[in-house]
Amino acid sequence: MSCLPESKIAEPQLTLTDQERGEALVAECMLCHSNKEAQRGPILHGMETWYLIDQLEKFRSGVRGNLASNRSEYLMGIGAKKIQSDYELVYVANWFSEQDPLPAIRTIKGDIEDGQSVYVQRCVSCHGENGEGNRQFVAPSLQRLEGWYFLEQMRKFRSGQRGYHIKDIGGQSMAAASNEISDRTLRNVVAYCIDAFGPEEEISERDRLVPRGARRPF
Ligand code: HEC
Ligand code: HEC
Numbered sequence: 001m002s003c004l005p006e007s008k009i010a011e012p013q014l015t016l017t018d019q020e021r022g023e024a025l026v027a028e029c030m031l032c033h034s035n036k037e038a039q040r041g042p043i044l045h046g047m048e049t050w051y052l053i054d055q056l057e058k059f060r061s062g063v064r065g066n067l068a069s070n071r072s073e074y075l076m077g078i079g080a081k082k083i084q085s086d087y088e089l090v091y092v093a094n095w096f097s098e099q100d101p102l103p104a105i106r107t108i109k110g111d112i113e114d115g116q117s118v119y120v121q122r123c124v125s126c127h128g129e130n131g132e133g134n135r136q137f138v139a140p141s142l143q144r145l146e147g148w149y150f151l152e153q154m155r156k157f158r159s160g161q162r163g164y165h166i167k168d169i170g171g172q173s174m175a176a177a178s179n180e181i182s183d184r185t186l187r188n189v190v191a192y193c194i195d196a197f198g199p200e201e202e203i204s205e206r207d208r209l210v211p212r213g214a215r216r217p218f
Pocket of ligand 1: 025026028029030031032033040041042044052055056072073074075076078079080082083092093
């Protein structure tokens, strides 16, 4: 016999292992999900695995991220197209959930007391006393959210730019929960959540550059 069956011929190693593909994909996510860029997606470090999987499935199936008028969500719809398999989806969700939470710059100011009373009336039943979330209601933890993203999402739920899809059950209950809350009240709630159980505060770059003892404005 002169020739070997095809499977015996040594192939050059061109394919990546699952692990390597997972790592390469995380690097792509990090183009938008680190705190390096000004125009970017939210920090995902330390979010719950189940919630990340849930949202990635929504983006992948078009339940979230298909509305061109919601530009940032649309951008993520494109980001989600990089995920080629269930394995990769779970890999990236796991990776982000295992990272230590990152500190965030406090950008939202508001009346914390008012925010607390609204939170107790309208949010605590699903998201818990310390914003820890409740998987039974598919309500995520609110402890990792940066202020700007938190407020933006509340506005999107309120205006029907998120939670609009007929299959988005969780999104719809959240859209109902944010219905008719004024902008000022939204700010107050966000300010309260961040103050009470949000990410650790990071000093902004601008404040870091101020010489010690200097008075603003400078
Ligand atoms: C081109 C930029 C871009 C890339 C690449 C990208 N994302 Fe996003 N992502 C965004 C933006 C922007 C949002 C916020 C969407 C919104 O405002 O509703 C987002 C939102 C998300 C959310 C929802 C977070 C939440 O709190 O609900 C998840 C989860 C997510 N991205 C995961 C990923 C993963 C995993 C990858 C890599 C496979 C990835 N993204 C790649 C831009 C991107
Ligand atoms: C009826 C239960 C319920 C109530 C009440 C509720 N939520 Fe939610 N919330 C949810 C669910 C479910 C989701 C997940 C939505 C999804 O899957 O897109 C969610 C998502 C969110 C998110 C998005 C988190 C992210 O990472 O993008 C924010 C922010 C939020 N809720 C804040 C609040 C605030 C503030 C209130 C009170 C004004 C509130 N919620 C009241 C159930 C609720």
